[in-house]
Each structure stands twice: as C-alpha cells, then as structure tokens.
Amino acid sequence: MPSSVSQGVLLLAGLCCLFSGSQPQDPLEMDVDEHDHDHKEHLLCYRVSYIIIQITFTLYHKSDSWSKQTNVLFSPLSIIASSLMLSLGAKNNTHDQILEGLNFNLTETPENFIHECFQQLTYILHLPDHTPQLTMDSSLFTDQKLKLMDKFVEDVRRLYHSKVIALNFKDTQRAQNQINEYVEGETHGKIGGLVKEMEADTDFALMNYIFFQGKWYDDFEVERIVEQDFHVNSDTTVKVPMIHRRGRFFLYRDLDLSCWVMVQHYMGDATAFFMLPDQGKVQELEKTLNQRHFENILQLIDIRTADLYFPRLSIATTYDLKTILSTLGITEVFSKEADLSGVTQDAPLKLGKAVHKTVLTFEDDVTVPTRNTSWSKRDSPQNFSIHFNRPFLFVIKDEYTNCPLFVGKVVNPVTND
Ligand SMILES: *[C@@H]1O[C@H](CO)[C@@H](O)[C@H](O)[C@H]1NC(C)=O
Ligand SMILES: *[C@@H]1O[C@H](CO)[C@@H](O)[C@H](O)[C@H]1NC(C)=O
Numbered sequence: 001m002p003s004s005v006s007q008g009v010l011l012l013a014g015l016c017c018l019f020s021g022s023q024p025q026d027p028l029e030m031d032v033d034e035h036d037h038d039h040k041e042h043l044l045c046y047r048v049s050y051i052i053i054q055i056t057f058t059l060y061h062k063s064d065s066w067s068k069q070t071n072v073l074f075s076p077l078s079i080i081a082s083s084l085m086l087s088l089g090a091k092n093n094t095h096d097q098i099l100e101g102l103n104f105n106l107t108e109t110p111e112n113f114i115h116e117c118f119q120q121l122t123y124i125l126h127l128p129d130h131t132p133q134l135t136m137d138s139s140l141f142t143d144q145k146l147k148l149m150d151k152f153v154e155d156v157r158r159l160y161h162s163k164v165i166a167l168n169f170k171d172t173q174r175a176q177n178q179i180n181e182y183v184e185g186e187t188h189g190k191i192g193g194l195v196k197e198m199e200a201d202t203d204f205a206l207m208n209y210i211f212f213q214g215k216w217y218d219d220f221e222v223e224r225i226v227e228q229d230f231h232v233n234s235d236t237t238v239k240v241p242m243i244h245r246r247g248r249f250f251l252y253r254d255l256d257l258s259c260w261v262m263v264q265h266y267m268g269d270a271t272a273f274f275m276l277p278d279q280g281k282v283q284e285l286e287k288t289l290n291q292r293h294f295e296n297i298l299q300l301i302d303i304r305t306a307d308l309y310f311p312r313l314s315i316a317t318t319y320d321l322k323t324i325l326s327t328l329g330i331t332e333v334f335s336k337e338a339d340l341s342g343v344t345q346d347a348p349l350k351l352g353k354a355v356h357k358t359v360l361t362f363e364d365d366v367t368v369p370t371r372n373t374s375w376s377k378r379d380s381p382q383n384f385s386i387h388f389n390r391p392f393l394f395v396i397k398d399e400y401t402n403c404p405l406f407v408g409k410v411v412n413p414v415t416n417d
C-alpha cells in the first residue's frame with residue numbers, strides 16, 4: 001500500500017459527496033492535472049464513493065428483494081464491499097461481471113485503486129472508537145478439503161478485514177450450524193440462526209452482516225413515551241410506542257417530494273436522513289428519489305422547534321445476496337460457470353450460499369427522565385408537531401467517509417423478519 005494510514009484518512013476525509021452542500025459531479029468530468037499524483041489518487045477514491053452512491057439508488061429502485069408491503073433495510077456499503085472481496089478470487093468473465101455490475105470501469109479506475117479505497121474505508125469503520133455502535137463484517141466459508149490460494153486469503157484479510165474459514169461441508173446441517181455459531185459469536189449473540197437452509201452441494205458460502213444501534217447524539221430530553229397509531233396503509237393501523245421529544249430539530253419540508261425531511265446525528269459519526277412522505281405518497285417518493293435530491297438538503301435544512309413523535313423500533317432483514325446481486329447483473333459467480341480459480345485451483349467452485357443480514361435499532365433503550373415538570377406545561381413557541389406515524393424512508397451515512405451505511409423503509413414498526 002503506497003499511502004500511509006494517515007494519508008488514507010485524509011484522503012477519505014475529502015471523499016464526496018452524498019448530502020454534501022456542494023454539487024456532486026462525476027469526478028471524471030473535473031479538470032485534473034495528470035501529473036498531480038496525489039490529486040489523481042484522491043479523485044479515484046472520490047469516484048469510488050460516487051459509484052457507491054449510484055449503486056445505492058440502483059439497488060433501491062431495482063431489486064426484487066424488497067417488497068412494497070414490508071420493511072426494507074439493506075447496507076449498500078456492505079453489499080458492495082463483500083462483492084469486491086469476492087472479485088479478488090474470481091477470474092475471467094466471473095470477475096469482470098462483478099466489477100461491471102458494480103459500475104466500475106477499469107480503464108477509468110484501476111482495480112488496485114478500488115481495493116485500496118475500500119481498504120481505507122474498512123480500516124476507518126473498524127477503528128474501535130469510530131462507530132462503536134456499528135458492527136460490519138463479512139466471512140467466507142470454504143470446504144476444508146480445498147487448498148486455498150494464499151494471496152486470496154491474505155487479500156481478504158488485509159483489504160477487507162475479513163476471514164476465510166474452513167469447514168467440513170460434507171455434513172451440510174453441521175456446516176450450517178457452525179456458520180451460525182460463528183456469526184453469533186462474532187456479533188456477541190446479536191445475530192443468531194442466520195442460515196436457515198443450505199443446499200447439499202454447497203462448499204463455498206458468504207455471510208455478510210451489519211448491525212447498528214442508533215443512539216441520538218444530541219441530548220434531547222425525552223418528554224414521554226406514548227402508545228399511538230401507526231398507519232401502515234389505508235386499511236391497517238397498528239399501535240406503537242412513540243417517543244415524544246420537544247426541541248429544535250433539523251427539519252425541512254420538501255414541496256416537490258411532498259415530504260418532511262429530518263436530519264439526525266447519531267453517536268459514532270452516523271447521520272440519518274428520515275423522509276416522511278404525506279399519507280399515500282410513499283411510492284411516489286420512492287420512484288422519484290435519487291441522489292440529486294440529497295444534494296441540496298444541507299442547504300435547505302432548517303432548525304425548527306417542534307414536538308417530535310418517533311417510533312421506538314428495531315428492524316431486521318435477511319436477504320439472499322444472490323437475488324440482490326442479480327439486480328446488478330452479477331450471476332455467474334453463483335452458477336456452475338463460475339471461475340473462482342483465484343480462491344482455489346483444486347476444484348471448480350461456485351458461491352453456493354450468500355446472505356445479507358442487517359439489524360438496526362432506533363431508540364430501543366430510551367427512558368423517560370424522572371423530573372418534576374409536566375410536558376404539557378412547557379410551551380412550544382411554534383406549536384408545530386411532526387409524527388412519524390406512517391411509512392417513511394431513511395438513509396444513514398457514515399459522517400466521516402460520507403458513505404451510505406443503510407437505506408431503508410419503515411412500513412410497519414412492529415413486524416420483523
Ligand atoms: C474465459 O471465458 C471464456 C468465455 O466464457 C472462455 O472461452 C475462456 O476459455 C476463459 N478463459 C480462461 C483462461 O478460463
Ligand atoms: C470505460 O472507460 C473508457 C475510458 O473513459 C471508455 O472509452 C469506455 O467506453 C468505458 N467503457 C464502458 C463499458 O463504459
């Protein structure tokens with residue numbers, strides 16, 4: 001790695017662009033002095049992050065994995081990182097399909113730069129004090145009889161902070177249990193029973209999981225927790241615990257999208273953008289939403305005094321990564337045509353099982369402070385209240401690297417996967 005970690009940190013600090021105040025543009029369209037190497041390297045990581053953001057919206061709009069009726073939650077960063085990690089062991093068309101599916105043009109962004117940018121990203125996200133509320137990992141499992149290529153094992157560790165674990169896949173049920181125990185151990189019990197079924201001929205599996213516990217950074221006092229109606233759709237209403245806060249929030253009314261946008265900082269350098277469409281407008285918002293809508297948010301956002309009602313909620317989703325990646329045209333790695341000769345040369349290999357698991361909790365440990373003032377007695381100057389009591393969308397990004405960690409939609413706060 002040519003650049004030191006501190007340079008890498010600086011490099012990432014300058015990364016684009018989602019939600020930044022300036023107008024993001026494709027960095028390749030910018031004027032670059034070819035001789036300015038550092039600048040060029042900087043722009044290449046900038047481009048990598050630009051591509052992550054593009055893929056985020058493509059995935060949201062196209063994947064068959066998300067249904068209209070249920071909550072959606074996925075981690076674009078984690079999906080892209082694990083796919084790139086896989087590409088380290090792929091050759092020929094299998095390899096090209098992954099990089100093309102992720103929209104990388106190797107003429108413009110050399111492959112080693114892509115991995116180096118991800119190495120920096122992974123490094124930062126795994127710093128112990130960067131995001132203690134975030135666990136993001138991928139693990140690969142291969143059959144123990146296969147001799148793995150040293151370079152692959154080393155690159156997976158060095159660039160993606162991940163491990164390749166050997167198992168006896170002959171006994172499918174036992175291998176499945178071992179995978180589940182491993183992930184449960186790595187997540188301190190937060191993610192258990194990850195793999196529910198596995199085909200008998202599986203000898204290569206990818207487990208990709210991300211866990212985040214959203215704790216508000218700002219010290220807004222909780223006024224009270226009340227049971228209120230959440231309008232899932234025009235026919236269904238459920239009761240949910242709503243946390244009522246009164247204070248000054250970053251809010252903005254987007255007239256074009258017919259929604260409220262709230263920006264909230266969470267502990268550990270994460271910023272969430274919550275988009276609350278008017279009743280019945282959620283699908284319209286989903287259709288039109290793209291990265292351009294985020295470009296101006298920070299300029300438009302306003303600080304408003306309000307009564308905020310936000311549900312206490314915890315969402316977990318489990319997706320077959322195969323379905324998600326097929327949206328991007330990445331299919332060969334899962335088929336018998338797969339060329340994974342960078343993983344092992346002992347036998348033809350395909351990715352038999354790949355799971356993307358995401359767990360996100362908001363406000364789950366909030367308590368009402370004991371104090372002797374009644375909420376109703378304090379005055380709210382503008383008498384303005386906002387209720388997250390109908391389906392809403394959100395994007396959570398890492399503040400430091402500006403990369404989207406999560407994208408999701410809450411349709412019903414009281415269902416889970
Ligand atoms: C690469 O793939 C093409 C078409 O799929 C095949 O014809 C060729 O033999 C492959 N090359 C190697 C080195 O495997
Ligand atoms: C990749 O980039 C090069 C150089 O900009 C361009 O000529 C080529 O058409 C691009 N390929 C694709 C598939 O977009």
Ligand SMILES: *[C@@H]1O[C@H](CO)[C@@H](O)[C@H](O)[C@H]1NC(C)=O
Binds near residue numbers: 372
């Ligand atoms: C709250 O304050 C009022 C007036 O200061 C006092 O009369 C009341 O006993 C207090 N209540 C509690 C539960 O401390």
Ligand SMILES: *[C@@H]1O[C@H](CO)[C@@H](O)[C@H](O)[C@H]1NC(C)=O
Binds near residue numbers: 383
């Ligand atoms: C605040 O608004 C509600 C609903 O519009 C209204 O019923 C209430 O009287 C208002 N309160 C004050 C103090 O203006």
